[in-house]
Amino acid sequence: MLRKAVANLKKNHVIGLPTETVYGLAGNAYSSKSVKNIYKLKKRPKYNPLIIHYFDKEALKKDVILNENFFKLYKKFCPGPITFILRKKNESKINPLALAKLKTVAIRFPHHKIIRLILKKISFPLAMPSANISSSISPVCAKDVADEFQQKIKFILDGGKSFVGIESTVVDLTNKPRILRPGIIGPESINKVLKVNVRYIKKTSIIKSPGMLKKHYSPGIPIKLNRIRGGKNDAYITFGKKYKKKYNHFNLSKKSNLNEAASNLYKIMRIIKKKKFKKINVVKIPKRGIGIAINDRLERAARKK
Ligand code: TXA
Ligand code: MG
Numbered sequence: 001m002l003r004k005a006v007a008n009l010k011k012n013h014v015i016g017l018p019t020e021t022v023y024g025l026a027g028n029a030y031s032s033k034s035v036k037n038i039y040k041l042k043k044r045p046k047y048n049p050l051i052i053h054y055f056d057k058e059a060l061k062k063d064v065i066l067n068e069n070f071f072k073l074y075k076k077f078c079p080g081p082i083t084f085i086l087r088k089k090n091e092s093k094i095n096p097l098a099l100a101k102l103k104t105v106a107i108r109f110p111h112h113k114i115i116r117l118i119l120k121k122i123s124f125p126l127a128m129p130s131a132n133i134s135s136s137i138s139p140v141c142a143k144d145v146a147d148e149f150q151q152k153i154k155f156i157l158d159g160g161k162s163f164v165g166i167e168s169t170v171v172d173l174t175n176k177p178r179i180l181r182p183g184i185i186g187p188e189s190i191n192k193v194l195k196v197n198v199r200y201i202k203k204t205s206i207i208k209s210p211g212m213l214k215k216h217y218s219p220g221i222p223i224k225l226n227r228i229r230g231g232k233n234d235a236y237i238t239f240g241k242k243y244k245k246k247y248n249h250f251n252l253s254k255k256s257n258l259n260e261a262a263s264n265l266y267k268i269m270r271i272i273k274k275k276k277f278k279k280i281n282v283v284k285i286p287k288r289g290i291g292i293a294i295n296d297r298l299e300r301a302a303r304k305k
Contacts, residue, residue: 016145018159024128055119165263223302235277
């Protein structure tokens with residue numbers, strides 16, 4: 001299976017691959033054919049750049065300019081669920097379409113055993129956005145990817161359920177470090193390493209990233225947040241042990257564990273969608289640790305545009 005994945009990637013085919021955060025739609029980042037195909041399959045707007053995945057920092061030196069903050073965070077968290085925005089080198093071979101023609105690059109070193117074995121066997125990095133149609137729910141298992149793309153892709157490698165369950169933390173390191181997308185690695189852990197006060201600034205006017213689309217991660221059903229009451233035929237996403245088991249209640253974590261809640265979030269949104277509920281109410285989820293990332297995804301999913 002591993003060999004088949006590698007053979008497909010070498011032929012510039014686009015395939016589904018597991019990572020520890022969510023499943024990705026992977027292709028050769030140096031090939032315009034692969035990159036074009038990723039945008040087409042995902043129906044992704046051309047102005048939204050892709051994350052480029054590498055085996056280690058050696059593999060990346062020829063494409064991006066590294067800096068001190070990068071080295072510190074790399075040492076502490078990589079491989080792992082964190083993405084860095086860095087400046088591109090002029091001689092970089094990354095296909096410009098993958099970067100939406102920007103002069104910066106989002107790079108990541110995924111931790112999942114399978115993707116590491118694959119990255120080790122190829123001589124190019126992988127452009128790999130989450131394997132979902134643009135603005136819908138990210139996939140956390142091979143079946144989700146199959147549901148999303150059916151016959152449109154040749155191959156999906158099954159690596160089990162993605163352990164983290166939501167996308168990597170995105171940190172911009174091109175200037176004063178700042179978080180563009182919250183994830184399981186939070187600002188406190190980053191601050192400890194960089195000894196600066198990195199924050200996640202949610203105001204859209206400050207978010208320069210073209211890809212920080214407001215509406216995202218959406219199951220395509222109206223979502224109301226911080227609500228316990230609603231219609232009796234609505235679906236309810238709950239958290240904590242006080243919620244009883246009911247046919248329309250979906251508990252993110254009975255133990256009130258936020259990591260468990262993150263890993264269940266997209267899975268539960270998909271189940272609710274499949275069961276054809278018309279509306280989702282979500283109870284208040286604590287805004288600490290990975291809870292910040294959960295709330296960010298829920299707020300984007302709940303947006304009308
Ligand atoms: O966990 C993850 O990061 C997953 C797995 C598959 O690795 N990938 C993922 O990719 O979430 P994607 O394409 O769904 O999200 C990438 C985010 C987008 O919001 C995009 O706009 C942003 O990273 N991004 C990419 N390049 C950027 C750049 N040069 N500057 C700022 N943001 C960038
Ligand atoms: Mg995505």
